[in-house]
Amino acid sequence: MKEKENFYYPSEEFKKRALINKKDVYAQAAKNPVKFWEKMAKELFWFKKWKKGFVHNPPYFQWFSGGRINITSNIFENNSLGFERIKNKVALIWEPENEEEKEKKLTYYDLFREICRFSNALKKLGVKKGDRVGIYLPMIPEATVAMLACARLGAVHSVVFSAFSPRSLQVRLQDNEAKVLITADGYYRRGQIVDLKKNADQALDQTKVEKLIVVKRAKNKIAWQEGRDVWYEDITKDEEDFCPAEEMDSEDMHFILYTSGSTGKPKGCVHTCGGYAVQAYYTAKWIFDLKEDDIFWSTADLGWITGHTYSCYGPLLCGVSFIMFEGAPDFPVPDRWVRIIEKYGVTTFYTAPTAIRMFEQMGAEKFLNDKRMKTLQILGSVGEPIDEAAWQWYFKEVGREKCPLVDTWWQTETGGILITALPGIGPFKPAFAGLPFPGIKAEILDEQGKPCPPDKQGNLVLLPPFSPSLLRGIYKNDEKYKETYWSRYGDKIYFTSDSAYKDKEGLIRIVGRVDDVIKVAGHRVSTGELEAAINAHQEITECAVIGVADKIKGEVPAAFVVYNGSLLPQDIKDQIIAQIKKEIGPIALPKEVYLVKDLPKTRSGKIMRRILKKLLTGEDLGDLSTLSNPEVVEGIKKIIGSDNSDG
Numbered sequence: 001m002k003e004k005e006n007f008y009y010p011s012e013e014f015k016k017r018a019l020i021n022k023k024d025v026y027a028q029a030a031k032n033p034v035k036f037w038e039k040m041a042k043e044l045f046w047f048k049k050w051k052k053g054f055v056h057n058p059p060y061f062q063w064f065s066g067g068r069i070n071i072t073s074n075i076f077e078n079n080s081l082g083f084e085r086i087k088n089k090v091a092l093i094w095e096p097e098n099e100e101e102k103e104k105k106l107t108y109y110d111l112f113r114e115i116c117r118f119s120n121a122l123k124k125l126g127v128k129k130g131d132r133v134g135i136y137l138p139m140i141p142e143a144t145v146a147m148l149a150c151a152r153l154g155a156v157h158s159v160v161f162s163a164f165s166p167r168s169l170q171v172r173l174q175d176n177e178a179k180v181l182i183t184a185d186g187y188y189r190r191g192q193i194v195d196l197k198k199n200a201d202q203a204l205d206q207t208k209v210e211k212l213i214v215v216k217r218a219k220n221k222i223a224w225q226e227g228r229d230v231w232y233e234d235i236t237k238d239e240e241d242f243c244p245a246e247e248m249d250s251e252d253m254h255f256i257l258y259t260s261g262s263t264g265k266p267k268g269c270v271h272t273c274g275g276y277a278v279q280a281y282y283t284a285k286w287i288f289d290l291k292e293d294d295i296f297w298s299t300a301d302l303g304w305i306t307g308h309t310y311s312c313y314g315p316l317l318c319g320v321s322f323i324m325f326e327g328a329p330d331f332p333v334p335d336r337w338v339r340i341i342e343k344y345g346v347t348t349f350y351t352a353p354t355a356i357r358m359f360e361q362m363g364a365e366k367f368l369n370d371k372r373m374k375t376l377q378i379l380g381s382v383g384e385p386i387d388e389a390a391w392q393w394y395f396k397e398v399g400r401e402k403c404p405l406v407d408t409w410w411q412t413e414t415g416g417i418l419i420t421a422l423p424g425i426g427p428f429k430p431a432f433a434g435l436p437f438p439g440i441k442a443e444i445l446d447e448q449g450k451p452c453p454p455d456k457q458g459n460l461v462l463l464p465p466f467s468p469s470l471l472r473g474i475y476k477n478d479e480k481y482k483e484t485y486w487s488r489y490g491d492k493i494y495f496t497s498d499s500a501y502k503d504k505e506g507l508i509r510i511v512g513r514v515d516d517v518i519k520v521a522g523h524r525v526s527t528g529e530l531e532a533a534i535n536a537h538q539e540i541t542e543c544a545v546i547g548v549a550d551k552i553k554g555e556v557p558a559a560f561v562v563y564n565g566s567l568l569p570q571d572i573k574d575q576i577i578a579q580i581k582k583e584i585g586p587i588a589l590p591k592e593v594y595l596v597k598d599l600p601k602t603r604s605g606k607i608m609r610r611i612l613k614k615l616l617t618g619e620d621l622g623d624l625s626t627l628s629n630p631e632v633v634e635g636i637k638k639i640i641g642s643d644n645s646d647g
Contacts, residue, residue, distance in 0.1 A: 007427040010404050018424025020286050029438035033465050036439040041278045045078030047247045054465045059486035062251050063275035063468040070245035071277045072152045076112045081319040090321045094141050097188040097327030113241035118149040120243050121235040125211050129154035134178040138162045138187035139326045142215045143302050146182045154246035158256045161303025164585040166202035172258050173207040180211045186218030190331050197222040250274025256475050259412040268475030271415050275468030279416035284314025288348045289423045297323035298350040305412040306382050335367040350380035353390050354521035354553050360393045378423050381407045383522020384554045385510045391430040409433040409510050415469030419508050432507045449489050457501045462494040518547035519555050525588045533583035539563050544599050544607045557590040598632040
């Protein structure tokens with residue numbers, strides 16, 4: 001890597017072997033983005049070619065209109081590398097949490113047959129094209145199999161993060177009306193067994209789930225409901241190992257993935273078959289420079305969009321081998337992640353700033369040296385903006401200043417990476433995501449809709465023709481789709497809800513969210529969802545949740561709660577924590593719960609969360625004249641000071 005004025009560029013040696021190493025790819029794509037994406041799409045297999053590349057009826061649009069495709073055909077029988085060439089190659093390497101338990105390796109042919117058996121089993125349970133199937137599984141191979149089996153049939157999968165609470169799962173199943181849920185008896189997390197089946201059982205009340213498929217993982221004792229519950233192994237063992245792929249229209253629904261919204265109810269982002277396949281393939285291939293002999297490790301759980309696109313579909317479309325790890329990267333020893341990289345010869349490592357900061361804080365220099373992780377060629381960052389200190393540590397200590405570091409910006413809604421640096425071109429600038437991916441039009445606009453000059457912060461937006469994998473709607477909520485993404489600047493400009501700015505070279509730095517969503521360790525949690533969970537407690541009058549900076553997780557919630565005083569302060573705090581665990585899950589637990597007499601409000605009754613945030617950060621509060629109750633501010637300030645001095 002070469003450094004020039006705080007920019008880094010790939011070495012000449014790396015550039016020579018990179019798949020994409022010439023800057024003119026950006027200009028060529030910008031001339032006609034639709035033709036660019038059509039050219040890219042031709043490398044995939046289509047049962048029937050599309051009639052029109054891009055159709056726009058704001059705020060709706062289509063990609064590869066009239067085309068017929070199945071993403072699993074492109075992973076297996078019609079892989080761009082040739083199935084005969086890759087079928088005996090390892091596709092998935094599963095590393096269990098317990099190091100004494102043997103890893104599992106599945107070749108592309110093994111995976112194909114397992115997917116077909118499960119597809120046939122799902123058919124016998126009545127699952128057909130368009131049906132929704134819930135997946136509530138830990139990081140085990142059957143989770144990948146379940147996703148691909150649904151895609152093979154044309155069923156719509158909806159994966160729910162296994163650490164989410166029964167209530168979070170229930171809300172999603174009720175919304176998408178899934179007829180089947182796939183779960184496991186349990187799984188391991190930091191040496192303990194999590195009873196996932198119990199959570200699934202609690203979630204199924206008042207849903208339309210008819211069958212619960214259970215994978216044996218932890219072999220813990222579980223409850224069983226005859227007629228509804230079936231073992232995964234029992235329904236697949238005698239099935240045929242071939243199932244024809246359903247021909248899907250390019251715009252048919254592929255999956256629904258829920259993301260936190262600014263209200264209490266999560267949004268079901270709808271992704272379609274054709275555009276998603278093209279974007280997943282090309283972003284994985286070009287951004288991570290994936291070649292046949294690469295070993296790719298994305299640490300993201302399949303319950304998140306990163307897990308969908310870069311822990312499953314992207315690497316498989318590229319015909320490479322990828323790692324799936326069940327446990328935590330620092331358990332049972334701090335350098336577990338290093339051991340995995342060395343054990344399998346990982347070439348590309350894609351993780352979150354949360355993990356990077358955790359590695360740095362635990363003194364990783366104690367177990368990092370020039371002899372370790374020599375196989376690494378590319379580093380990636382995802383989840384939330386990475387600060388310059390974490391960027392430099394990752395680049396210097398993990399990559400030894402030899403590996404291009406691709407910071408990536410995208411969203412659940414975009415389906416694939418949209419802003420980054422290409423490893424064979426660069427430049428790589430600490431804390432900057434980079435340039436829009438070729439064929440993507442992104443801009444920074446001020447409140448009046450005018451482009452911001454360099455270094456001026458504004459709102460990040462996407463311009464037509466957008467990206468092929470951009471969401472097509474919010475499931476069963478068209479008004480929310482239009483209001484959330486297409487109202488700020490009109491129905492032809494997609495509003496990302498992220499704040500950003502460009503430098504003079506056009507590189508984009510993401511500053512953070514402009515809506516009411518907190519990114520906890522890269523996972524989106526809405527303040528509305530948290531507040532709804534807290535307000536459900538009968539002793540609580542009202543509350544406000546804000547995001548505060550955290551050295552490890554990037555951002556964590558802090559809750560300001562007004563309650564009737566009938567319980568002891570510690571008791572109400574404990575009950576709030578328990579309520580959030582029940583309604584959402586441990587990922588959303590607040591760093592602090594402040595019990596206050598009132599919340600700062602405008603005369604119209606709007607809670608001024610901006611003031612609460614400034615009270616926590618110590619910033620100047622600014623003009624308080626719009627408040628109907630300015631006297632509460634001093635009281636809250638004292639409570640914050642008292643709570644912080646106690647802890």
